[in-house]
Amino acid sequence: MRRIDCLAAIYDELTECAVVTIMGAVAAELYSLGHRANFFYMEHSMGLASSIGLGIALAQPKRKVVVVDGDGSVLMNLGGLTTLARYAPPNLTHLIFDNESLLSVGGFPTATSTGSDLALIARGAGIPNAREVCDLDEFAQAATAAIEADELACIVAKVEAVGPASFHMDLHLLENRFEFPRALRLPEQAPLPEAPPRPEPRAATPTTRQPTVAGPAHPEPS
Numbered sequence: 001m002r003r004i005d006c007l008a009a010i011y012d013e014l015t016e017c018a019v020v021t022i023m024g025a026v027a028a029e030l031y032s033l034g035h036r037a038n039f040f041y042m043e044h045s046m047g048l049a050s051s052i053g054l055g056i057a058l059a060q061p062k063r064k065v066v067v068v069d070g071d072g073s074v075l076m077n078l079g080g081l082t083t084l085a086r087y088a089p090p091n092l093t094h095l096i097f098d099n100e101s102l103l104s105v106g107g108f109p110t111a112t113s114t115g116s117d118l119a120l121i122a123r124g125a126g127i128p129n130a131r132e133v134c135d136l137d138e139f140a141q142a143a144t145a146a147i148e149a150d151e152l153a154c155i156v157a158k159v160e161a162v163g164p165a166s167f168h169m170d171l172h173l174l175e176n177r178f179e180f181p182r183a184l185r186l187p188e189q190a191p192l193p194e195a196p197p198r199p200e201p202r203a204a205t206p207t208t209r210q211p212t213v214a215g216p217a218h219p220e221p222s
């Protein structure tokens, strides 16, 4: 099962949700399907997507919140699962794409490649509605049902360790940071605005550096 196919299968379900993703490959994949103002791609803070999702879910209890996470990120902050379990917001769905790899930074294998079971860990943390899925239809059905239901759910999707052809996203972190809360400030359950049209994602081009012109740091006194 490929993660991009999972995302495509539930893309329409995300229209009215606040969606928080981790950084890297999965962010680029969701972006490539079509950015929306209600998507926040959390850069850098590995392991904290569920914490941001939890805050939104508690602050806006009528808003459906979907956290798109990864195995490496969850493993880096397992306490996030216990905090989710403690507050158990019924409007939050935690999707964990487990490719058994730190794919976005080169593919170092994570502990799920040697037997750690994130669905079992989530249940142990106190999220009874946590399950693993390995098949696309099963994923689409489970994720759709979880988003529609009023119960905290955690779905661990075992996916291939393949990422997008390009990680390029024509969206600055700060632009996303302001656009997202602005979209969420609208009355809950009102249709979210379309993001402004963007150019088609293009293939990443190598960065070129201009040669530095050597010279005095300060002009010589005349």
Ligand SMILES: Cc1ncc(C[n+]2csc(CCOP(=O)(O)OP(=O)(O)O)c2C)c(N)n1
Pocket: 022, 023, 024, 025, 026, 043, 044, 045, 046, 069, 070, 071, 072, 073, 074, 099, 101, 102, 103, 104, 105, 110
């Ligand atoms: C605290 C911290 N450590 C390391 C990184 C570098 N980093 C960025 S993405 C990533 C891998 C994420 O792995 P996973 O959550 O499994 O997602 P995948 O890349 O497999 O989609 C790492 C190590 C980071 N952003 N933050």
Ligand SMILES: [Mg+2]
Pocket: 070, 071, 072, 097, 098, 099, 100, 101, 102, 103
């Ligand atoms: Mg991973």
